Amino acid sequence: MKYTIVYWYLKILSLLELIYIKDNKLIDLFRNEKMAEIILKTETRKTFGKRNKSLRKNGIIPINMYGLGDSISLQVNEDILYKTLKEVGYTTPLKISIGGKEETYTLVRNISIHPVTDKVIHVDFLRVDLDKPIEAQVPILLINQEDAPGTRGGAGVVTQGVYEVTVLAKPLEIPSELTADCSVLEDLEMYLYSKDLDLPEGAELISDEDAQIAWIQPPRVQVTEEEMAATTEGLEEAEEGDEETQDGDASEENTEEDTST
Numbered sequence: 649m650k651y652t653i654v655y656w657y658l659k660i661l662s663l664l665e666l667i668y669i670k671d672n673k674l675i676d677l678f679r680n681e682k683m684a685e686i687i688l689k690t691e692t693r694k695t696f697g698k699r700n701k702s703l704r705k706n707g708i709i710p711i712n713m714y715g716l717g718d719s720i721s722l723q724v725n726e727d728i729l730y731k732t733l734k735e736v737g738y739t740t741p742l743k744i745s746i747g748g749k750e751e752t753y754t755l756v757r758n759i760s761i762h763p764v765t766d767k768v769i770h771v772d773f774l775r776v777d778l779d780k781p782i783e784a785q786v787p788i789l790l791i792n793q794e795d796a797p798g799t800r801g802g803a804g805v806v807t808q809g810v811y812e813v814t815v816l817a818k819p820l821e822i823p824s825e826l827t828a829d830c831s832v833l834e835d836l837e838m839y840l841y842s843k844d845l846d847l848p849e850g851a852e853l854i855s856d857e858d859a860q861i862a863w864i865q866p867p868r869v870q871v872t873e874e875e876m877a878a879t880t881e882g883l884e885e886a887e888e889g890d891e892e893t894q895d896g897d898a899s900e901e902n903t904e905e906d907t908s909t
Contacts, residue, residue: 685743686732686735686736686740686742686743687742687743687744687745687751688724688728688729688732688742688743688744688745689724689728689745689748690711690722690723690724690744690745690746690747691722691723691724691746691747692720692721692722692723692746692747693710693711693721693722693723694721695710695723696721700770703723704726704767704769707725707726707727708723708724708725708726709723709724709725709726709729709768709769709770709771710722710723710769710770711723711724711729711770711771711772711773712770712771712772712773713744713752713754713772713773713774713775714772714773714774714775715774715775715776716775716776716777717775720746722744722746726768729768729771730768733756733759733768733771736756737756737824738755738756738757738784738785739755739784739785739786739822739823739824739825740755740822740824741753741754741755741776741778741819741820742754742755742756744773752775753775753776753777753778753819754773754774754775754776755773755774755776755782755784755819756771756772756773756774757772757773757774758771758772759771759772776819777819778818778819778820779818780818781816781817781818781852782816782817782818782819783814783815783816783854784814784815784817784822785812785813785814786812786813786814786815786822786823786824786825786826787811787812787825787826788808788810788811788812788813788825788826788827788828788845788861789825789826789827789828790806790808790827790828790830790861790862791827791828791829791830792829792830792831793806793830795830795831796830796831796832796833796834796864797831797833797834797835798833798834798835798836798838798864799833799864802867803835803836803864803866803867804836804864804865804866804867805864805865805867806830806833806862806863806864806865807862807863807864807865808861808862809859809860809861809862809863810842810855810859810860810861813826813842813845813853813854813855813859814853814854814855815847815851815852815853815854815855816851816852816853816854817848817850817851817852818850821848821849821850821851822851823847823848823851826845826846826847827845827846828840828844828845828861828862830862833862833863833864835864836863836864836866838863838864839860839861839862839863840860840861840862840863841857841858841859841860841861842855842856842857842858842859842861843857843858844861845861
């Protein structure tokens with residue numbers, strides 16, 4: 649009896665997994681529902697401006713939360729913030745708690761990086777209403793570059809021109825990334841456009857739909873040593889010819905001056 653229950657339980661899980669694999673919308677929904685439960689524990693911040701430098705020395709990062717109300721100055725442990733940012737990126741909602749009490753859904757809106765140390769020095773979080781669509785920047789991932797017919801025989805390489813697009817969607821329906829299938833690039837005349845991206849249900853493309861995401865870039869022309877030598881020789885001959893012409897002109901001018909004298 650126990651074997652039967654376990655067997656059917658695993659069977660159902662396998663079927664559900666297949667459904668998720670076939671339907672990216674369900675995958676994204678499952679991912680977002682799970683990730684949305686991430687909670688970033690913060691405290692109210694009472695230091696501002698240059699005084700925030702002392703916070704950072706002690707492993708505390710200043711952050712702001714704004715939108716749907718007043719802006720609030722907060723602070724958070726550096727290690728906890730780094731871990732959270734890696735998990736959510738810019739597209740996954742997370743909850744922010746203040747002093748272990750209030751919990752608010754937010755999205756990462758801006759991350760300020762120190763120009764020398766490359767460390768995070770400040771983060772802005774935007775409050776969101778889970779029932780209202782918002783604009784978000786979604787990264788584009790190229791796939792199947794090696795399967796692009798236009799690259800065979802060294803004809804060229806896949807080149808990416810756009811790395812993210814703006815979409816309008818409810819916070820829990822924002823995809824973590826959008827994939828662009830390069831296997832359709834048959835020759836140098838073909839392009840993948842923003843409008844070719846497969847957006848999940850409920851998401852709308854805001855960026856220019858005719859923006860060129862990817863194409864086949866022909867290889868650079870390689871100049872051999874013989875061709876380089878021939879080109880150099882030709883330039884030298886041309887320069888010598890110019891010098892002879894200038895000398896001839898100078899001689900004529902001198903002759904004319906002598907004659908007139």
